[in-house]
Every structure is written in C-alpha cells, then in structure tokens.
Amino acid sequence: xxxxxxxxxxxxxxxxxxxxxxxxxxxxINKLVTILxxxxxxxxxxxxxxxxxxxxxNGVSALSVEFLTQRPGSMISGRGGIGPAIQxxxxxxxIASIIAAPVGIFAGIYLAEFAGNGPLPHAVRFFNxxxxxxxxxxxxxxxxxxxxxxxGSFSVWAGSFALSIIMIPIVVRVTEESLKVVPxxxxxxxxxxxxxxWKITLHITLKTAFSGVLxxxxxxxxxxxxxxxxxxxxxxxxxxxxxxxxxPVDALPLRxxxxxxxxxxxxxxxxxxxxxxxxxxxxxxxxxxxxxxARKGFKVRVIRYSNV
Amino acid sequence: xxxxxKGPEEELSPTLQVSKVSESVEIxxxxxxxxxxxxxxxxxxxxxxFGTKRALKGINLDVRENSITAFIGPSGCGKTTLIxxxxxxxxxxxxxxxxxxxxxxxxxMYDAKVDPVTIKRRIGMVFQKPNxxxxxxxxxxxxxxLKLNGIKDKKLIDDIxxxxxxxxxxxxxxxxxxxxxxxxxxxxxxxRLCIARALAMQPEILLMDEPTSAxxxxxxxxxxxxxxxxxxxxxxxxxTHNMQQAARVSDYTAFMYLGELIEYGDTKQIFENPRMExxxxxxxxxxx
Amino acid sequence: xxxxxxxxxxxxxxxxxxxxxxxxxSLQIALDSYFQNNRSRKKVFELNEKLRSLEDEVGDxxxxxxxxxQPVAKDLRFIRASMEIAxxxxxxxxxxxxxxxTVDELHTGLDCNxxxxxxxxxxxxxxxxxxxxxxxxxxxxxxxxxYELDSTVDTLYRKYLRGTINAxxxxxxKVHSRCDICNILILRYLERISDHACYLxxxxxxLVTGLSSPRR
Numbered sequence: 001x002x003x004x005x006x007x008x009x010x011x012x013x014x015x016x017x018x019x020x021x022x023x024x025x026x027x028x029i030n031k032l033v034t035i036l037x038x039x040x041x042x043x044x045x046x047x048x049x050x051x052x053x054x055x056x057x058n059g060v061s062a063l064s065v066e067f068l069t070q071r072p073g074s075m076i077s078g079r080g081g082i083g084p085a086i087q088x089x090x091x092x093x094x095i096a097s098i099i100a101a102p103v104g105i106f107a108g109i110y111l112a113e114f115a116g117n118g119p120l121p122h123a124v125r126f127f128n129x130x131x132x133x134x135x136x137x138x139x140x141x142x143x144x145x146x147x148x149x150x151x152g153s154f155s156v157w158a159g160s161f162a163l164s165i166i167m168i169p170i171v172v173r174v175t176e177e178s179l180k181v182v183p184x185x186x187x188x189x190x191x192x193x194x195x196x197x198w199k200i201t202l203h204i205t206l207k208t209a210f211s212g213v214l215x216x217x218x219x220x221x222x223x224x225x226x227x228x229x230x231x232x233x234x235x236x237x238x239x240x241x242x243x244x245x246x247x248p249v250d251a252l253p254l255r256x257x258x259x260x261x262x263x264x265x266x267x268x269x270x271x272x273x274x275x276x277x278x279x280x281x282x283x284x285x286x287x288x289x290x291x292x293x294a295r296k297g298f299k300v301r302v303i304r305y306s307n308v
Numbered sequence: 309x310x311x312x313x314k315g316p317e318e319e320l321s322p323t324l325q326v327s328k329v330s331e332s333v334e335i336x337x338x339x340x341x342x343x344x345x346x347x348x349x350x351x352x353x354x355x356x357x358f359g360t361k362r363a364l365k366g367i368n369l370d371v372r373e374n375s376i377t378a379f380i381g382p383s384g385c386g387k388t389t390l391i392x393x394x395x396x397x398x399x400x401x402x403x404x405x406x407x408x409x410x411x412x413x414x415x416x417m418y419d420a421k422v423d424p425v426t427i428k429r430r431i432g433m434v435f436q437k438p439n440x441x442x443x444x445x446x447x448x449x450x451x452x453x454l455k456l457n458g459i460k461d462k463k464l465i466d467d468i469x470x471x472x473x474x475x476x477x478x479x480x481x482x483x484x485x486x487x488x489x490x491x492x493x494x495x496x497x498x499x500r501l502c503i504a505r506a507l508a509m510q511p512e513i514l515l516m517d518e519p520t521s522a523x524x525x526x527x528x529x530x531x532x533x534x535x536x537x538x539x540x541x542x543x544x545x546x547x548t549h550n551m552q553q554a555a556r557v558s559d560y561t562a563f564m565y566l567g568e569l570i571e572y573g574d575t576k577q578i579f580e581n582p583r584m585e586x587x588x589x590x591x592x593x594x595x596x
Numbered sequence: 597x598x599x600x601x602x603x604x605x606x607x608x609x610x611x612x613x614x615x616x617x618x619x620x621x622s623l624q625i626a627l628d629s630y631f632q633n634n635r636s637r638k639k640v641f642e643l644n645e646k647l648r649s650l651e652d653e654v655g656d657x658x659x660x661x662x663x664x665x666q667p668v669a670k671d672l673r674f675i676r677a678s679m680e681i682a683x684x685x686x687x688x689x690x691x692x693x694x695x696x697x698t699v700d701e702l703h704t705g706l707d708c709n710x711x712x713x714x715x716x717x718x719x720x721x722x723x724x725x726x727x728x729x730x731x732x733x734x735x736x737x738x739x740x741x742x743y744e745l746d747s748t749v750d751t752l753y754r755k756y757l758r759g760t761i762n763a764x765x766x767x768x769x770k771v772h773s774r775c776d777i778c779n780i781l782i783l784r785y786l787e788r789i790s791d792h793a794c795y796l797x798x799x800x801x802x803l804v805t806g807l808s809s810p811r812r
Contacts, residue, residue, distance in 0.1 A: 185439040193453035194429030207443045579668040581806025
C-alpha cells in the first residue's frame with residue numbers, strides 16, 4: 001500500500017518536472033507556428049496586392065469618360081474606348097447567370113434535399129465535379145458546335161450558353177453544401193407543423209442557407225466574368241456596340257486580350273485600364289448583392305393590436 | 309381551419325373506452341381506478357425499426373384525453389422513438405420505419421389512406437433543443453405554420469399569433485419586439501416560442517420530446533407550469549429523462565425499457581408503488 | 597455503489613431499531629416496577645426523553661432526504677412510514693412513562709391485586725414483540741395477528757372496567773379504592789399500546805405493499 005503511494009508521488013514529481021522542462025519548448029514551438037502562419041498569409045496576399053497595384057498604376061492614366069463609353073478607335077492612336085466590351089460583358093454574363101443560377105440552385109436542392117444517397121445522385125455529383133474541372137476552352141468548343149454552327153453566326157446566345165455551363169456546377173456544389181449545413185431540426189420543425197416538404201425547402205431551408213447560396217452565385221459570376229477562352233469560340237468579339245442576340249458582341253476579357261497583344265504602349269495602357277474596370281465591376285457586383293441580402297434579412301411588418 | 313372546442317355536451321365518460329379495432333388486445337390500464345378520461349390516442353402493437361434494428365417491440369398504450377402522459381426510461385429505451393411515431397415523424401429519418409396502429413379519435417394514422425402530412429397538423433411537436441426558424445422574426449415563427457399551410461387572412465393570423473404567444477406565456481415578454489429575430493431570445497424563451505408555434509396550429513395533441521433538457525432549472529420549471537396549464541385544452545405527451553419532472557408534471561407515466569413498455573399507470577402509483585421490479589429499480593436510481 | 601440517499605435511509609433505519617428496543621425496555625421496566633414494587637421512574641423518564649429526541653431526529657433526516665433526493669417507490673414509502681413509526685415508538689415510551697407515573701402516584705404503600713394487569717400485559721408485550729418483529733423482517737402478514745391480539749386486549753379491558761364499576765356500584769362510590777383506579781389507568785395505557793402496535797403493523801404493511809390499509 002505504502003509502496004503504491006510512494007510510486008504515485010514519484011510519478012507526480014516526474015510529470016511536473018517534464019512539464020516544466022517541456023513548457024518552455026512548447027511555447028517556442030507555439031510562437032514558431034504562429035509566425036509561419038503569418039508568413040503564409042503574407043505570401044498569399046502579396047501577389048494579389050501586387051496585381052491590384054500594377055493594374056491600378058498602369059491603368060488609371062488611360063481612364064476617362066470617353067474610354068468607358070466610346071467604341072474602340074485606332075490601336076495606335078490610343079484614342080477610343082471599351083464601351084462595347086463593358087456592355088457585352090454585362091449582357092453575356094447577365095444572361096448566363098439568369099440561366100445558371102436557377103438551374104444550379106434547383107439542382108443543388110435536388111441533391112441536398114430529395115436525392116438521398118442512391119447511385120443516381122452519386123453519379124450526378126461526380127459529373128458535376130468533373131464539369132467544374134473541365135477546361136473552359138472545351139466548353140467554348142461545345143458552344144461553338146451546339147449554337148454557332150447551328151444558327152450560323154457567332155452570337156450572344158452561344159457565349160451565354162457556354163458561360164452558364166461553367167457557372168452551373170459551381171452553384172450546384174455550393175448550394176448543396178450550404179443546404180446540408182442547415183440543421184435537420186429546422187426541417188423537422190417544419191414537418192411537425194404539417195407543412196409540405198417542397199414548401200419547407202423553399203421557404204425555410206433555402207432561406208436559412210440563403211447567404212451560402214448567394215456566395216455560390218457571386219463566386220460563379222466572378223468566375224465567368226473573367227473567362228476569355230470560351231468567348232473567343234462563341235461571341236468572337238467586335239468593335240461595335242450590341243446589335244442583336246444573334247450577332248457577335250465584345251467582352252472585357254476579349255478586349256483586354258486584343259489590347260495586350262498589340263505592340264503599342266497606348267494599347268497596353270488601355271488594356272490595363274480595361275482590366276481595372278473588370279475587377280471593379282466584379283467587386284461592385286459582389287458588394288451590392290451582399291448588401292441587398294443583408295437588408296432583406298428581416299422584412300419589417302408593423303403589426304398593430306388594438307388593445308395593446 | 310377548425311378550432312377544436314369542447315362543449316359541455318361532450319361529457320367525459322368515466323369508464324375506459326377501448327376502440328373497436330383492437331378488442332383482443334390487452335391494455336395496460338391505470339391501476340388506481342378513478343375517473344379515467346377517455347382514450348384520445350390508442351397505440352396498438354406499434355413496432356418501429358431503424359434499418360433492421362427493432363427499436364419498439366409492440367407497444368400497447370392508451371393516451372388519455374386532456375391529461376399529461378410522460379414516457380420515462382433509460383437512454384435508448386425507445387421513448388423518443390415512440391413519441392416520434394405518434395405523429396409519424398419517426399419514418400422521416402432515413403432508413404426508419406414503423407408499423408402497427410395509432411388510433412386518433414377512431415382513425416388509425418398508420419392506415420395507408422392517411423397522409424402523414426395532415427396528421428402533423430393535428431398533432432403538434434416540440435423538440436429537445438429549441439429550434440425556431442432562424443431567418444424568421446418572432447411573429448413569423450408563430451405564423452409560419454399557418455401561412456405555409458395556406459392561411460391568408462391577416463387578421464386571423466394576427467389573432468392566432470397573439471393567442472398562441474399568450475398560450476405559451478411569452479406574449480408579455482415579446483409583445484413589443486415581434487419583428488425581432490426569434491433566435492435573439494433566450495433558450496427558455498425560444499422553447500416557449502416553439503411551443504407557441506405548435507399551438508398556432510390548434511393541435512389536439514402536443515408531443516414534447518425532452519423539451520427542457522437544454523434549459524436551465526428556472527426556464528424548465530416555467531415550461532413545466534406552462535405544460536400543466538395547457539392540459540385543459542389539449543392532450544400532452546412528454547418524454548423526459550428527468551424522473552422528477554415526470555413526477556411533477558404528468559398524470560400518467562409510462563416506463564419503457566429496451567423498446568418495451570414495462571409499466572403504465574397513474575403517476576402517483578408509478579412513483580409511490582410501482583408494480584414491476586424493473587420500474588422500481590429504475591425510478592429509485594438503481595440503474596439507468 | 598451506494599446511492600447518497602442510502603446513507604440517510606440507513607441512519608433512519610438504525611434510529612428506528614434503537615427506538616424499538618428502547619420502547620420495549622421502557623414498557624418492561626414500567627410493568628416490573630408495578631409487579632415488584634420497585635422504583636424506576638427516572639429510568640423510564642430518561643428513555644422517554646431519548647425516544648422523543650430520536651423521533652425528532654428521524655423526522656429531520658426524513659425531511660432532509662425528501663428535500664435533497666426526492667425519494668420514490670420503496671424509498672418514498674419507507675420515509676413516509678418511518679416518520680409514523682418513530683411517532684408510534686415515542687407513544688410506546690410515553691404510555692410506559694404514564695404507567696410508571698400512575699404507579700408512583702397511586703400505588704405507594706399499597707399492594708393491589710395485579711392479576712388483571714398481569715393477564716393483559718402478557719398480551720400487550722406479545723403484541724409489541726410481534727410488531728417489532730414485523731418491522732425487522734418486513735413481514736406484513738403479522739398485522740393480522742396484531743389485530744387479533746388487540747381485540748383480545750380490548751375485550752379484557754372492557755371486562756375489567758365493567759367489573760370494577762359493577763363492584764363499586766353495589767356500595768358507595770366513595771369506597772372505590774386507589775387500587776381500582778390504578779389498575780384501570782394501567783389497563784387503559786396498555787390498551788393504547790396495543791392499538792399502536794396495530795398501527796405499526798399497518799405501517800409495515802404499507803411499506804411492503806404500498807397499499808394503505810383502512811383504519812379498522
């Protein structure tokens with residue numbers, strides 16, 4: 001009995017001893033890891049910062065009202081603008097998101113709420129992931145074959161189609177993931193009130209996951225706004241303003257690419273400015289959507305009770 | 309939407325009424341015979357599975373009208389499964405199934421013709437953890453069941469929201485902030501909000517699955533008082549792992565063990581003089 | 597592992613068995629002092645005081661157990677019964693003291709006819725013995741026997757009372773002796789003890805079966 005007591009005391013002593021010795025080492029390791037993390041964050045931010053810096057430094061000089069609204073002029077002169085490109089990007093990306101957002105959201109809802117874990121949803125998830133990883137030029141070719149060749153001309157439709165195919169899998173994935181984190185107790189609360197499942201999904205579950213779904217849409221739009229390769233195969237690019245959905249249009253990435261491939265400094269400056277505009281459009285859009293969502297959070301309805 | 313009102317002409321019959329469907333089945337009846345209210349919900353040979361695991365092994369029990377019935381038993385005894393079978397919520401869990409009869413006023417809710425969704429409109433449920441709808445205001449939380457079931461009359465909804473919040477003894481605390489999010493309330497208030505949400509559907513039976521397990525003692529006792537007050541209007545079934553709570557709040561107590569109903573009777577009798585050795589050992593804290 | 601409540605319950609249990617022994621002893625002493633003309637009033641008085649304080653103690657512990665552990669089932673019945681049993685034991689002690697008090701007051705310098713008391717006390721001692729046995733062994737069937745004994749005791753008491761009244765009626769009331777009063781009082785106390793023995797039997801029966809027997 002006494003022996004055990006003795007051993008216990010020994011053990012306690014040893015433990016305390018090692019802990020004291022180790023604690024200073026532990027503190028050092030702790031510090032090291034923290035510093036490492038900060039360095040990594042810096043490494044990630046530096047390229048982003050330097051890109052923004054470069055873009056602003058080189059682009060600001062070319063910015064003017066004329067630049068934003070005019071058609072492109074002669075490449076050498078440095079005159080003219082990117083009006084058609086801005087317009088074309090807004091139209092193409094707009095149509096693409098109008099197609100992709102609902103399709104993606106409903107597909108995501110299907111996968112998260114209705115499909116379960118059978119072989120079919122499994123396959124859908126798999127192909128969706130494959131689609132996300134597909135090179136965008138391939139989708140451009142698909143757009144070219146399916147629409148351009150059929151209607152006989154490069155067109156807004158073809159471009160929007162190709163872009164929406166890029167956006168859909170992103171929205172599907174994010175929607176599914178955001179719906180899956182909605183606690184089941186919320187759905188059960190809905191069931192327990194005798195509400196049909198589709199209503200619960202639309203009015204309760206989706207609403208709860210709304211900010212997640214919105215993030216998905218923002219990510220998707222940001223992604224397709226910058227796509228160039230599929231647009232070469234579908235909308236071709238032009239120096240004219242929008243003339244019709246069946247005709248070619250211009251787009252910012254295409255215009256940037258064209259300007260950058262010129263040998264003139266003035267064209268390069270315009271290219272930088274166009275890039276700056278593209279970044280600003282995406283940023284503006286993302287912020288606006290978030291603000292709108294935040295404001296929509298609680299609809300205010302004044303309820304009056306006469307005898308309160 | 310019809311409100312269930314009980315007129316004086318519906319005299320409670322003092323004798324036990326056994327539904328015709330199952331005269332052959334022997335029923336656990338409370339031992340101390342006093343004026344026993346009629347059965348509101350008769351459970352017959354109810355079995356439930358999770359996949360191939362049988363969680364309920366043939367339960368027979370009569371839930372009495374306008375009374376509070378408590379299900380007690382150690383973890384995993386099937387009490388939560390049983391209560392979730394009583395509004396057909398159990399089968400919503402993937403892989404889960406149930407069979408048998410649960411006869412609500414003469415209608416078997418496990419009949420093939422019955423729509424499980426409509427059953428839930430007559431039988432409300434309150435869950436273990438308060439689960440108000442996160443994106444909704446206090447008002448909308450209570451109104452959600454009505455609105456999403458197609459009620460459009462704003463005035464009626466306003467009235468029912470107020471009535472339900474009063475019924476859940478929450479009105480005085482929230483009447484000036486009905487537009488604030490339901491998630492902003494304290495745990496106890498959230499749970500009462502959930503009760504109000506269930507009451508808004510004018511249920512005939514309210515099922516409560518360990519409604520106070522996530523609450524502090526003061527909030528719990530508020531819920532208990534509330535439950536006690538509710539029985540004049542509806543029938544309450546409550547699952548609890550707190551035996552003292554069952555003793556405090558219920559009229560009848562059912563003790564379950566390993567998916568079986570071991571003993572069912574008057575709460576006073578169960579706690580003062582249980583007939584089964586197993587019940588005795590469980591409630592005196594000798595196992596479980 | 598014992599439950600926390602078991603500590604309280606076993607201390608109540610110990611108190612009860614001690615009280616039972618004390619109650620039995622005090623009745624024995626009280627009767628002996630009558631039969632053998634010795635004076636043990638102080639001893640019985642002390643026992644009585646002790647019984648009363650133990651009764652308080654049982655009540656305290658029982659209340660504490662109820663407040664702290666909310667006993668149910670057998671525990672609850674034991675707690676409820678133990679308070680009543682403690683009271684009964686104290687009554688035993690109290691009647692014993694009443695007996696010895698009566699003996700002291702009335703029987704000094706006399707040597708009365710003790711046959712009636714002797715006859716009845718044998719039944720009452722037996723009843724007390726049995727009631728304690730039923731508590732020790734938790735044998736609720738003994739209660740029947742207790743009621744049988746009690747009815748015998750009642751009959752004896754009534755018989756002696758009537759006999760005494762009739763005897764005194766023949767002559768003048770004034771002649772009735774101190775002995776008669778002394779005997780009747782002692783018999784009365786013994787009869788009460790017998791009643792309480794029955795109640796003790798009832799308590800045991802409730803403790804075991806959970807059914808409170810109707811007061812007979």
